[in-house]
Amino acid sequence: MSSLAPAISVTIDENSTFGALNDTASVSAIREGLTLEEINDAIAKTHIGGAVFVGILMLIGFVGNLHVLLIYSFRTKPSNHRIFILCLGVLDMVTCSIGMPFILVDLRYPLMFYATAVCKILRFVNYFMCASSALILLVIAADRYRMICIPLGKQMSQTVAKVSCGIAISIGFAISWPAPILYGYSAEHTGVGNITGVRCWTEERFKKTKYQAYFNFILMFIVFGTFAVLCVLYSMIGAKIFKHKTFKSTVTDSKSVPLSTTGSSKDSSGTKESPMQSTEDAEEELAMDTSKAFNSVEKSSSYKLKFKSNDLPWRSPGKIFKIGGKYKEYYIDKTSGQKEKKKMSKEDTRTRRITFIMFMITLVFFCSFMPHLSLKIVVFMKKDFLETVSPAGLYLYNTFVWSFFVNNMANPIIYGFCDKIFVRELRSFYGRLPCFSR
Incomplete structure (x- = not known):
């Protein structure tokens, strides 16, 4: 689940100047006579915390999602939640193997990103992964709602689940197509002599237009709209489960x-x-x-x-x-x-456990955005925040502003704590290895 944070960041920061002066506490070290490489390195040093943070999330996410794809593909029975988990796993794996490495390169070369074609492709990948993930979460919530709140109604079949995921991914593609057009070669004046750097940001021809603002407004509308719908659905699901538990307890205590x-x-x-x-x-x-x-x-x-x-x-x-x-x-x-x-009780418990897993995935997805959005709102409200913040504060900002990538590595951890089948198959797999079977 890649992030829509780039989109939100554009809306907030588009009118600010990157130019090494607005983004680093190393401004005092930038003097006349420095080369572009030296200016780039000075800015990159303030991104070390972010690079380490993203790198750790990337490694954990890659290993974890690899296990998810292998176990749920070959060691579990066909079901709706298996389809959803595999779809999210593929999206997370693409983000961990393509999206995050791109961010690491961008952090290392903030003023020397010359690969325009790569910039366009990877910007699209990040938007596409996130939009698709958010829409699949909607499909999951709809499936859980019918299972819990309308148990005697017609349920979503596996075919419908696959088609719904396909539609969600198609809509994600349709939403993200402006990204490779709007992003690309972006010249940024460093404020040091006549030295100009190159960023992977809004293309020159679109900098003075409102296309980027329109694009980001639509994305934010989709994000917050999705969040609102998910809140309503899971609130209804939670109320139904609570009501069922209360009624069951009352009936059990009553005389038959x-x-x-x-x-x-x-x-x-x-x-x-x-x-x-x-x-x-x-x-x-x-x-x-x-x-x-x-x-x-x-x-x-x-x-x-x-x-x-x-x-x-x-x-x-x-x-x-x-x-x-x-x-x-x-x-x-x-x-x-x-x-x-006994069979009905077992099915009831399994249904609620799967619902809880899907709810936790959704909760982590949106909670991972909170630190990022909070920091961006602070920057938006206080224009000189990055210029006046202390060096330690700037390092922290450049680290936790990437918090949204947490959701790309969190799902395997959720399965490890909540899905007994996943844990059992994981133990079985490693138990057969010679180094673990002794």
Whole structure:
């Protein structure tokens, strides 16, 4: 997941002068008679922290995403979340192997980037990777929403998941196409004599136009719009899970009162009663979700009702629901009840675990932008910030301004903590190696 930070940075910094004077605390060392190489090296020294930071993220991300691609490609069963993880893994791997090395070169040669064609391609790659990743996160959220909030509705098939990812990548391409046109050869006056450097930035012909501003406005609109939609979807998912846990706990603690299918029952004294009145509202709402499942109920030889495991992925058997104004109890027969209940509970846990993994991926994706955006806002609000900040402050700025690359190496770590299958296959793989099997 490459970053849209370059786009945001353009909007904020486009009117500022790079020229070694606005970007480094080594200005005092720049004197008449210095060469372009010496000026370039003076500026590059202030980027050492950023280069080390990006380099570490690149190595960890490359190794981690390589493991993700190998394990999820060959050691896991086909599923929607496998498709999503592989798509994000490919995008992260491209960023770690192409996008980040480009940033390292740019940090080393801030005023001597002469490869215009490479600049155009790599700027496009960074925008394309990020836009595609953000849109795939939307597809993931939609899939999780249907699984959790509409469990009895039509779910996203693997074919639909693949097509949706393909559409997201295509839209990412359509969004990013202006990048190789707008970026390229950019002459930057150093402020030292007549020495002029070359940056991989907005091309000369577009510097006095508003095309770059329009491009970045669209990108930021997409970023914040995506963020808003994801917040809404995951809020609804979280509320549904919390409600399910609360209801399940209430039902477990309540006494189970057998009811006939006519809607009422009698206790040992022969008195008619309406059970679980305290949870009537919750049951009535849940009954709406389960009513569709009752159409697929099969009667056993003893006229007891038997559920298929896929009919009620969120419902435990033997519970009481209010249908059409009457209370009814539906349960699995004695021979298969425990197996079905255990299978449903296992599927329920797996669904929530996958949802949690996808939520963490989304959360890290956006949180990784926060330090970058905060620093850029400070620079935007205080124009002379980079000129007045201390040398230590400038080093910190040039380091954490690249925080958005954290999301490109974080996913394998998330899988390592949250995905039992990934951990199991990882241990199995390394357990077969001679150096680890001793």
